Amino acid sequence: MKVLITGASGQLARAFIRRFQQDGTTFLAPPEAQLDITDAGIVGAAVSAFRPDVIINGAAYNNVDAAEKTPEVAFRVNRDAVGILADAARQHGVRLVHFGSDYVFDGTTQTPYDETSSTAPLNVYGQSKLEGEAAALAGGPGSLLLRTSWVFGDGTQNFFWKLREWCRDRKSIRVVWDQIAAPTYTEDIVTVTLKALEQGLSGRWHLTNSGYASRFETARVFLREIGMDCTVIPVGSDAFPSPARRPFFSVMSNRRLTERLQTRIPDWEDAVARFARALEAAPTDAP
Ligand SMILES: NC(=O)c1ccc[n+]([C@@H]2O[C@H](COP(=O)([O-])OP(=O)(O)OC[C@H]3O[C@@H](n4cnc5c(N)ncnc54)[C@H](OP(=O)(O)O)[C@@H]3O)[C@@H](O)[C@H]2O)c1
Numbered sequence: 078m079k080v081l082i083t084g085a086s087g088q089l090a091r092a093f094i095r096r097f098q099q100d101g102t103t104f105l106a107p108p109e110a111q112l113d114i115t116d117a118g119i120v121g122a123a124v125s126a127f128r129p130d131v132i133i134n135g136a137a138y139n140n141v142d143a144a145e146k147t148p149e150v151a152f153r154v155n156r157d158a159v160g161i162l163a164d165a166a167r168q169h170g171v172r173l174v175h176f177g178s179d180y181v182f183d184g185t186t187q188t189p190y191d192e193t194s195s196t197a198p199l200n201v202y203g204q205s206k207l208e209g210e211a212a213a214l215a216g217g218p219g220s221l222l223l224r225t226s227w228v229f230g231d232g233t234q235n236f237f238w239k240l241r242e243w244c245r246d247r248k249s250i251r252v253v254w255d256q257i258a259a260p261t262y263t264e265d266i267v268t269v270t271l272k273a274l275e276q277g278l279s280g281r282w283h284l285t286n287s288g289y290a291s292r293f294e295t296a297r298v299f300l301r302e303i304g305m306d307c308t309v310i311p312v313g314s315d316a317f318p319s320p321a322r323r324p325f326f327s328v329m330s331n332r333r334l335t336e337r338l339q340t341r342i343p344d345w346e347d348a349v350a351r352f353a354r355a356l357e358a359a360p361t362d363a364p
Contacts, residue, residue, distance in 0.1 A: 078274075081129035081171075082106040083114050083162070084136025088232040089176065092263035093133055095231075096271070105129070109136070114158040117165075124165045131274060133174045134162055134213075137206075139234065141180070144202040145320040155205035156212055163216030172221065174270060175213035177281070178206040179226035179258050184324020189289070191330050192224075192281050200321035210281065221273060223266070223284040224329060227295070229352060230263025236292065237299050237352065244300060249308035251316060254293040258327045259285035262348035272338050282337075283329040286345040298346055302353035 080097065084090045085106040097104040105127050112123055114136045124132070137155055138144065144151035159175055166173040180203035181196040198204045213222050229235040243250050261284070269284050290298070293311040300307050314323065331342050 078102055078131060079127065079129045080104040081123065081127055081132045083112055083132065083134050084109065085112075086232075087135045087137070088230040088235060089228060089263045089266060090133070090135030091231040092267045093135065093270075096267045114162060115153050117161045120161050120165050121168075124169050124171060128169070129171055131172045131174060132162055132166055133270075134159065134176065137176070139202070141200060141202040141323070142320045144205065145200065148201045148205070151201055151205040152208065155202070156208040159209040160212035160215070163212055163214075163220065166216040166220065170217075172219040172274070172279075173213060173216035174221045174223070174274070175209070175216075176266075177210050177213075177222055177224035178203065179224065179285075179327035179329050180324065181207040181210070181224070182324055182327050182329075184257075184327045186326060186328075189328040189330035190283070192283055192333055199324055202321060214281065219277075219279050221270075221279050222281045223270060223273070224281065225261050225266055225284050226258040226327060226329060227260040228263060228266070229260060229349075236260075236295070237349075240296055240299060241303065241305065244305050244307035247307065249310055250296070251310045251312040252293045252296040253314045253317065254291045254311035255314050255325055256323055256327075257289055257291045257325065259287070259289045259329060259331075260295050260345045260349065261285045262345075262352055264351065265342055265348055269334070269338065269340065269342055272340060273334070276338060278337065282334040283331050284334055285329050285331050285342070286348045287331060287342050288344045288346070289328040290345060295345070295349070298349050299353065302350050303356060
């Protein structure tokens with residue numbers, strides 16, 4: 078299998094790159110400066126030249142608050158560019174793997190969302206990701222769309238990295254209790270995505286770590302795992318007014334995917350513990 082990875086410096090793309098380096102998969106992961114997915118000419122040329130079997134789209138515009146002020150950028154990257162990748166995938170007979178978000182839901186559910194649940198994004202980012210789903214699925218019958226949530230892994234663009242920074246010079250921090258989802262580790266996304274590819278899965282699926290938690294609970298578990306002595310105080314989201322509204326309970330069920338793949342996706346606490354150990358092993362890196 079030859080894989081073209083976009084958004085190479087993102088946290089999920091980096092996890093795919095590391096896995097492919099370990100298992101010897103042939104891949105190409107150009108930096109954004111060489112593979113801007115909003116440029117159809119560049120994308121077409123990259124696919125023609127490399128002739129991958131699979132495109133894994135790790136690129137996205139994930140700044141939820143900034144998207145409210147610059148929706149055109151969010152839609153360009155999260156919808157239009159996904160359409161460009163899908164066109165290239167269709168033209169060249171390549172499978173497209175794209176990642177969606179729990180923010181396509183409004184968070185008012187009483188039970189975890191499944192793949193058939195109605196979508197109703199509360200913010201521009203969520204709307205752009207929703208429209209990107211349709212663009213991805215137009216990439217041909219082999220297109221695979223995996224919705225995930227609260228992704229953490231290598232890099233500085235995740236909640237845990239920020240938490241560790243906040244706690245370096247504070248004895249306590251306030252974290253919201255009224256946003257609840259499934260924190261999901263990039264390593265587990267990679268493992269399950271590769272399994273899904275092996276089994277020829279296509280269409281829309283929910284890929285998250287198992288279980289769910291509030292930001293507050295997640296913060297407590299992470300700080301305990303990395304041995305940081307910092308008190309976490311639960312507060313409501315109204316303590317941090319922000320431009321974008323966020324869902325209250327955007328938990329997605331991974332049951333359909335795990336049953337289809339005959340696998341189990343580890344609980345989020347287990348994933349956080351493994352991530353903490355990985356951080357310990359490389360404490361000075363921007364992980
Ligand atoms: N992070 C989460 O909590 C979360 C939650 C739900 C779903 N997801 C989805 O999961 C997937 C992976 O997310 P992630 O956390 O790995 O994201 P990430 O760390 O923010 O990585 C996205 C990468 O895409 C790059 N990028 C932006 N515009 C680009 C363009 N035009 N061409 C090429 N690259 C571009 C970004 O570069 P710059 O940094 O330079 O902009 C960044 O390196 C995305 O589809 C995301 O929407 C993420």
